[in-house]
Amino acid sequence: MTHHRSSSPLIPPITRRGFVAGAGSLTLSFALSGRAAAQSEESGVVDQTAELPGSLSKAPFLDSWIRIAADGAITVFTGKAELGQGIRTALHQIAAEMLGVDPQRIELLTADTDATPNEGYTAASHSMEESGSAIMNAAAEVRAILVQRAAERLGVDAETLRVEDGVVIGGPEDLAYNMLVDGETLHVRYEGRGRKPDPATYKIMGTPFPRTDIPAKLTGAPAYVQDLRLPGMVHARVIRPPVSGARLAEFDQAAVEAMPGVMAVVRNGNYLAVVASGEYQAVEAKRAAEGAARWTGGIALPERSEIYDRLQASAAEETVIHETDAGSGFPVKRLKARYTRPFQMHSSIGPSCAVGLFEDGRLTVWTHTQGVYPDRKAIAELLSMEENAVRLIHMPGAGCYGHNGADDAAADAALIATALPGRPVRVQWMREDEHLWEPYGSAMVVEASAGLAADGTIADWTYDVWSYPHSTRPGGAGNLIAGNLVADPFRLAPPTNIPQPAGGGDRNAVPPYDIPGARVTKHFVTDMTLRVSALRGLGAFMNVFSLESFVDELAEAAGADPVAFRLAMLDDPRAGDVVTAAATDFGWDGWTAPAPGFGRGFAYARYKNLAAYCAVAIELQVTPETGAIRIHRAVSSVDSGQIVNPNGVRNQIEGGIVQSASWTLFEEVLYSPDRIESRDWSAYPILRFDAVPASVRVRPIDRPGEPFLGTGECAQGPTAAAIANAVRDATGVRIRDLPYSPKRLQTALRETEFS
Amino acid sequence: MVAMTVNGKSVSVDADPETPLLYVLRNELELNGAKFGCGLGQCGACTVLVDGKAAISCLLPLAALEGRAITTLEGLGTAEAPGPVQAAFIEEQAAQCGYCIPGMIMRMAGLLAETPEPDDEEIRAALQPNLCRCGTHMRILRAARRAAGRPSEEDNFAFAGSGQNVGGTSS
Numbered sequence: 041m042t043h044h045r046s047s048s049p050l051i052p053p054i055t056r057r058g059f060v061a062g063a064g065s066l067t068l069s070f071a072l073s074g075r076a077a078a079q080s081e082e083s084g085v086v087d088q089t090a091e092l093p094g095s096l097s098k099a100p101f102l103d104s105w106i107r108i109a110a111d112g113a114i115t116v117f118t119g120k121a122e123l124g125q126g127i128r129t130a131l132h133q134i135a136a137e138m139l140g141v142d143p144q145r146i147e148l149l150t151a152d153t154d155a156t157p158n159e160g161y162t163a164a165s166h167s168m169e170e171s172g173s174a175i176m177n178a179a180a181e182v183r184a185i186l187v188q189r190a191a192e193r194l195g196v197d198a199e200t201l202r203v204e205d206g207v208v209i210g211g212p213e214d215l216a217y218n219m220l221v222d223g224e225t226l227h228v229r230y231e232g233r234g235r236k237p238d239p240a241t242y243k244i245m246g247t248p249f250p251r252t253d254i255p256a257k258l259t260g261a262p263a264y265v266q267d268l269r270l271p272g273m274v275h276a277r278v279i280r281p282p283v284s285g286a287r288l289a290e291f292d293q294a295a296v297e298a299m300p301g302v303m304a305v306v307r308n309g310n311y312l313a314v315v316a317s318g319e320y321q322a323v324e325a326k327r328a329a330e331g332a333a334r335w336t337g338g339i340a341l342p343e344r345s346e347i348y349d350r351l352q353a354s355a356a357e358e359t360v361i362h363e364t365d366a367g368s369g370f371p372v373k374r375l376k377a378r379y380t381r382p383f384q385m386h387s388s389i390g391p392s393c394a395v396g397l398f399e400d401g402r403l404t405v406w407t408h409t410q411g412v413y414p415d416r417k418a419i420a421e422l423l424s425m426e427e428n429a430v431r432l433i434h435m436p437g438a439g440c441y442g443h444n445g446a447d448d449a450a451a452d453a454a455l456i457a458t459a460l461p462g463r464p465v466r467v468q469w470m471r472e473d474e475h476l477w478e479p480y481g482s483a484m485v486v487e488a489s490a491g492l493a494a495d496g497t498i499a500d501w502t503y504d505v506w507s508y509p510h511s512t513r514p515g516g517a518g519n520l521i522a523g524n525l526v527a528d529p530f531r532l533a534p535p536t537n538i539p540q541p542a543g544g545g546d547r548n549a550v551p552p553y554d555i556p557g558a559r560v561t562k563h564f565v566t567d568m569t570l571r572v573s574a575l576r577g578l579g580a581f582m583n584v585f586s587l588e589s590f591v592d593e594l595a596e597a598a599g600a601d602p603v604a605f606r607l608a609m610l611d612d613p614r615a616g617d618v619v620t621a622a623a624t625d626f627g628w629d630g631w632t633a634p635a636p637g638f639g640r641g642f643a644y645a646r647y648k649n650l651a652a653y654c655a656v657a658i659e660l661q662v663t664p665e666t667g668a669i670r671i672h673r674a675v676s677s678v679d680s681g682q683i684v685n686p687n688g689v690r691n692q693i694e695g696g697i698v699q700s701a702s703w704t705l706f707e708e709v710l711y712s713p714d715r716i717e718s719r720d721w722s723a724y725p726i727l728r729f730d731a732v733p734a735s736v737r738v739r740p741i742d743r744p745g746e747p748f749l750g751t752g753e754c755a756q757g758p759t760a761a762a763i764a765n766a767v768r769d770a771t772g773v774r775i776r777d778l779p780y781s782p783k784r785l786q787t788a789l790r791e792t793e794f795s
Numbered sequence: 796m797v798a799m800t801v802n803g804k805s806v807s808v809d810a811d812p813e814t815p816l817l818y819v820l821r822n823e824l825e826l827n828g829a830k831f832g833c834g835l836g837q838c839g840a841c842t843v844l845v846d847g848k849a850a851i852s853c854l855l856p857l858a859a860l861e862g863r864a865i866t867t868l869e870g871l872g873t874a875e876a877p878g879p880v881q882a883a884f885i886e887e888q889a890a891q892c893g894y895c896i897p898g899m900i901m902r903m904a905g906l907l908a909e910t911p912e913p914d915d916e917e918i919r920a921a922l923q924p925n926l927c928r929c930g931t932h933m934r935i936l937r938a939a940r941r942a943a944g945r946p947s948e949e950d951n952f953a954f955a956g957s958g959q960n961v962g963g964t965s966s
Contacts, residue, residue: 126891255885267827300811319821390831391833436893698933721835735950736933
């Protein structure tokens with residue numbers, strides 16, 4: 041395998057520097073605590089029962105995380121993947137701070153089944169909590185061990201020594217870290233011996249350290265899996281059925297095989313792919329193969345207009361997830377509302393891509409999967425291979441936002457590569473492959489009912505949410521498209537009904553407020569009509585949109601200011617702080633509409649009710665004639681615990697706000713009983729620059745010494761609800777169905793006019 | 796055989812004349828800057844300059860490029876010595892996944908070649924063909940302003956047609 045590794049600058053340079061133990065070897069004496077390390081996918085909760093911090097509970101040996109070579113090179117390992125969220129940089133900062141070395145001296149390796157710990161999926165805003173905590177504590181302990189060794193060697197008290205850029209100083213002799221390690225020094229279990237420095241003394245953590253991956257990505261250096269070029273590499277394209285469940289009845293294989301450059305047609309049951317020596321030849325072969333294939337049957341899709349009724353009428357697993365005792369207030373006014381959200385896409389800008397190489401009975405796949413270990417397991421099952429004969433190496437792809445086509449493209453590369461042993465095979469999905477076949481974010485329905493007491497407080501609260509699953513990740517081979525298409529197909533595993541407190545479809549369905557007489561019920565429907573899985577925030581986007589819209593409706597009915605109404609029901613001071621900060625920065629008190637058609641809206645949520653706190657205030661303008669919504673200002677505050685990189689936090693929240701605005705204003709998967717219609721950007725419009733807000737401001741609130749809470753998903757829900765509430769404020773119309781398309785708004789405004 | 800100039804170097808490409816420029820750049824010339832996004836001219840990830848003007852390379856057949864001068868992201872600078880537009884994007888940390896950014900940078904390079912001092916409306920209009928999915932737009936606009944020689948601490952990007960930003964109490 042070694043020669044493949046040296047053939048491209050893109051392959052993680054594990055062998056570039058000799059490690060103390062087993063220098064140059066690929067089979068590093070790895071310190072994993074068994075294979076039970078897979079995380080619970082989207083479960084959303086970090087295991088609180090674990091005795092060790094973060095992912096140290098899965099991989100407790102220090103050298104799983106940090107190695108120091110004889111030449112002084114320091115390598116830090118994470119099982120998490122860079123998805124554009126900046127995790128690589130944040131983890132780098134943590135390691136440098138805790139080890140006490142210049143960040144330049146550290147090399148950080150990300151998810152690779154032959155090299156890094158198994159940290160499951162890079163999902164659910166868990167990476168800082170899991171990998172960040174592990175690296176922070178492991179690095180602090182490594183530092184303590186090496187200082188102790190230096191003290192013993194110098195015959196002085198460890199307390200008299202300190203560390204400066206990887207050198208233990210303060211004794212009769214300065215000793216660099218690499219003079220203090222031998223092969224087994226760090227091959228010890230984490231015991232918590234390290235003392236973490238006072239956050240007030242941090243020099244690298246807490247600073248806006250520039251992203252380490254940005255210069256390469258902005259200058260055309262090879263940075264993405266799409267950029268990987270291996271010697272002798274060939275190009276593949278997949279040909280999918282026109283609709284899920286269709287069978288390949290006829291196929292003129294010879295016609296495609298005769299085309300220029302075509303090296304192979306891979307057919308296995310209903311699985312079809314072409315391989316050509318040139319990339320554009322593969323594209324042309326795909327187009328020809330589509331014409332040469334006749335498909336029959338397939339699963340009928342529902343009428344789009346009936347999807348919500350159908351969802352509510354489907355057999356469901358019902359769970360009451362939250363109940364509180366009745367209060368003393370007697371309801372004098374009752375409000376009821378129903379909210380809907382259509383299927384929505386991840387739709388990464390770059391369609392999924394992977395490179396596979398099958399050689400000497402071993403398979404290597406370069407992939408932008410969120411989970412190299414779980415995807416490896418599924419691929420091994422698909423190919424009836426031993427897991428340890430399969431290696432998955434993460435490389436960045438286009439932004440991810442959840443379970444998109446990445447795992448499936450990796451399986452495509454694996455399957456096709458096994459048909460061409462010795463040949464690196466690059467599979468690039470075309471735009472329609474991603475749009476039509478990625479798993480969507482579930483359509484959802486919420487029904488809410490609440491009573492207001494005479495004093496304007498909420499007297500009772502009933503909330504029901506209906507949803508398809510929010511995680512169908514591998515899992516097994518049945519969770520891969522290829523697994524469903526091959527001649528001897530694998531069955532989709534029963535989807536996970538992700539339990540509270542994090543929840544799936546019911547994520548953030550429990551109100552964060554102190555409300556008596558509350559009852560919240562989740563209706564989990566597994567009869568999926570369209571392929572669905574995890575999309576950034578899962579059910580939180582829809583639940584926060586619904587819940588925070590409904591709270592605004594109640595505030596209005598109570599004649600209360602929306603911000604004051606919320607603050608009166610919030611016990612948690614950190615929640616109060618983000619609400620107050622966002623309201624203050626926005627200029628909530630005393631705000632008046634600067635021109636006709638303007639409105640303001642506010643919303644708050646704590647992601648999963650246990651992670652980051654986020655409040656968003658929006659000022660927008662509606663043009664009644666066209667129904668167009670223009671967001672002028674978005675103001676946000678966020679508390680995700682100890683901040684490692686404030687610019688990284690800002691970037692995630694700014695991005696979350698803009699992406700959520702796109703979901704809220706524009707996005708809906710179109711389909712008819714025959715087919716998915718949203719096959720490209722023309723049939724699935726997203727926000728373009730003419731709709732970008734004039735201003736987005738984010739205030740990160742730092743909590744030194746507090747646990748990392750993760751930032752990536754907390755802005756999605758509050759943004760949607762703040763837009764909804766601002767539209768109501770601007771127009772007097774309450775819209776409860778997503779998206780807020782100009783047509784929908786126009787219709788609603790006209791109805792109000794004539795009512 | 797099609798002869799053209801790519802990043803200042805003369806090249807001759809022997810490929811099917813129907814091959815879109817994007818595939819020639821990425822494979823025959825092994826350049827990574829232009830990205831495949833849709834192949835349909837809808838997203839702008841593959842934007843390059845042709846004779847100094849921004850163009851979508853996924854729709855441009857090789858046959859149309861005889862004698863033309865192509866500039867890709869690589870032609871603007873390197874990680875060690877980034878060009879001015881690249882430097883502005885790096886300074887503003889204007890990337891999340893970064894996949895769409897090369898197209899944004901090329902779009903801005905094309906705009907600045909024609910309009911050295913673009914206002915906000917001109918910047919928005921120039922970037923309109925390009926999609927970003929991470930929602931990095933605010934930083935892209937900030938970087939664009941910086942590249943246009945007027946960096947600013949605060950956002951307040953005027954909309955087309957609205958003139959002054961009426962809601963702008965944000966600074």
